[in-house]
Amino acid sequence: MATYDDxxxxxxxxxxxxxxxxxxxxxxxxxxxxxxxxxxxxxxRLAIGVIEDAxxxxxxxxxxxxxxxxxxxxxxxxxxxxxxxGYPLVVTMAENFSVERRKMMRxxxxxxxxxxxxxKGSGMLAKARELAETHGWFLARQFENExxxxxxxxxxxxxxxxxxxxxxxxxxxxxxxxxxxxxxxxRVLKEHSPSTQIVVCEPDNSGLxxxxxxxxxxxxxxxxxxxxNFRPHLMQGWSPDxxxxxxxxxxxxxxxxxxxxxxxxxxxxRQLALQEGIFAGISGGATLAGGLQVAAQAEPxxxxxxxxxxxxxxxxxxxxxxxxxxxxxxxELDISRSTPLARFxxxxxxPKDGEKPKVVEPTPAAEAEVEELIADTAQPVVMFALEWxxxxxxxxxxxxxxxxDYRSVDLDSVAYQAGNRGGQIRxxxxxxxxxxxxxxxxxxxxxxxxxxxxxxxxxxxxxxxxLKKNDVEFDQGFARDPYSFLPAWLHPR
Ligand code: PMP
Numbered sequence: 360m361a362t363y364d365d366x367x368x369x370x371x372x373x374x375x376x377x378x379x380x381x382x383x384x385x386x387x388x389x390x391x392x393x394x395x396x397x398x399x400x401x402x403x404r405l406a407i408g409v410i411e412d413a414x415x416x417x418x419x420x421x422x423x424x425x426x427x428x429x430x431x432x433x434x435x436x437x438x439x440x441x442x443x444x445g446y447p448l449v450v451t452m453a454e455n456f457s458v459e460r461r462k463m464m465r466x467x468x469x470x471x472x473x474x475x476x477x478x479k480g481s482g483m484l485a486k487a488r489e490l491a492e493t494h495g496w497f498l499a500r501q502f503e504n505e506x507x508x509x510x511x512x513x514x515x516x517x518x519x520x521x522x523x524x525x526x527x528x529x530x531x532x533x534x535x536x537x538x539x540x541x542x543x544x545x546r547v548l549k550e551h552s553p554s555t556q557i558v559v560c561e562p563d564n565s566g567l568x569x570x571x572x573x574x575x576x577x578x579x580x581x582x583x584x585x586x587x588n589f590r591p592h593l594m595q596g597w598s599p600d601x602x603x604x605x606x607x608x609x610x611x612x613x614x615x616x617x618x619x620x621x622x623x624x625x626x627x628x629r630q631l632a633l634q635e636g637i638f639a640g641i642s643g644g645a646t647l648a649g650g651l652q653v654a655a656q657a658e659p660x661x662x663x664x665x666x667x668x669x670x671x672x673x674x675x676x677x678x679x680x681x682x683x684x685x686x687x688x689x690x691e692l693d694i695s696r697s698t699p700l701a702r703f704x705x706x707x708x709x710p711k712d713g714e715k716p717k718v719v720e721p722t723p724a725a726e727a728e729v730e731e732l733i734a735d736t737a738q739p740v741v742m743f744a745l746e747w748x749x750x751x752x753x754x755x756x757x758x759x760x761x762x763x764d765y766r767s768v769d770l771d772s773v774a775y776q777a778g779n780r781g782g783q784i785r786x787x788x789x790x791x792x793x794x795x796x797x798x799x800x801x802x803x804x805x806x807x808x809x810x811x812x813x814x815x816x817x818x819x820x821x822x823x824x825x826l827k828k829n830d831v832e833f834d835q836g837f838a839r840d841p842y843s844f845l846p847a848w849l850h851p852r
Pocket of ligand 1: 400401402430431432433534535536537538539540541595596597640642643668669
């Protein structure tokens with residue numbers, strides 16, 4: 360272990376892990392877990408490789424905007440590198456890649472420009488190129504930038520050589536998107552470990568390299584339209600609709616291409632998690648599926664290494680998690696019902712005497728404070744709230760969206776904790792409204808109830824009437840169902 364000067368120094372040096380339950384007995388099957396990179400994918404390597412190469416060449420000036428077309432992981436890696444180094448980043452990405460990816464890039468400060476799914480990978484590429492030309496931005500060009508392959512030659516490949524120095528490596532199995540991993544690693548293995556077979560996996564319905572059909576290119580060398588064999592597939596990050604320059608250049612190193620079915624990719628990704636405790640994405644499952652095909656025909660004692668390009672966490676919204684429910688299964692319900700506590704189908708047991716909460720008495724000061732707050736004509740909308748309660752947050756979101764100005768009195772906030780001022784106000788409210796629950800919302804001194812009462816009042820328009828009566832402005836055009844502001848777990852089942 361070491362301390363690092365910055366996060367970028369933690370890129371690479373990912374672990375190679377042996378599989379036990381998933382590996383056939385006659386071979387030694389290993390995976391290289393690229394999810395150990397700081398942003399969870401192999402593309403962190405490319406991001407630092409391409410950016411630092413451009414800095415060295417003077418192609419990227421301090422503060423210049425970086426732009427790139429990406430299926431997500433490159434954008435996430437670039438977003439990390441650009442955040443650290445202070446470059447603005449614009450990413451173009453087809454709308455069909457997972458939502459997690461977009462949100463992560465935006466969280467890291469990047470701008471994400473979506474492109475129509477129908478225009479596939481080449482659509483997002485053309486958009487990035489156009490933006491770079493129009494605005495004078497630095498285009499990372501991952502599909503043809505030699506720095507992409509080079510970073511794998513200088514990091515991924517030597518790591519593999521070192522890790523298998525004693526064991527020897529018979530098969531190295533990968534997929535390809537840009538072909539950066541493939542070209543960069545394969546050429547080093549061919550030189551320093553010539554007996555290692557280079558195995559390239561492709562979606563079975565979308566064999567591009569395996570087809571032998573070359574990619575059509577325009578005068579500038581850019582792909583001229585989709586490859587004729589391309590079909591949509593679910594291995595996000597693999598085989599775009601064209602053969603990238605770097606992948607094409609790796610063709611001579613390839614000993615075997617292996618077609619992988621989508622169902623096998625999903626199954627292997629799930630099996631990795633279930634049987635080995637390794638959480639990898641769909642392309643990792645696909646690479647393992649290819650590795651298992653190789654293993655089935657491999658000589659006894661063969662060593663096989665499969666690349667796992669990213670983490671499974673990037674696919675929560677995708678078909679990989681289709682069978683994983685957010686609700687309890689029958690089996691889980693049975694476990695819940697097998698003991699008496701904390702169940703949904705039985706009321707909580709009455710508190711034992713010693714556990715009864717102390718009754719808080721309303722104080723005259725708290726009485727006066729509540730009176731003053733709800734009678735304040737300068738702010739007729741008052742919500743007595745808890746700072747992080749999700750019902751309170753739903754009301755806040757709805758009020759903000761409807762342009763309703765309000766005062767939130769947060770009874771459990773630091774300001775209200777001293778001397779249990781919040782508890783005393785709550786006791787006063789209980790005396791006034793008879794309600795124990797929070798939030799409690801008042802408009803012009805009139806109690807309208809809690810969160811769902813406010814939402815219902817909006818729906819039957821009595822809330823709007825009350826707002827008008829008290830001269831409170833709001834957005835007349837606000838038409839969203841207020842219930843949609845509740846967090847998912849609070850939606851009625
Ligand atoms: N799997 C995933 C999930 C990816 O994001 C990528 C990169 N597009 C790859 C595999 C392929 O890696 P490479 O671009 O180096 O060929």
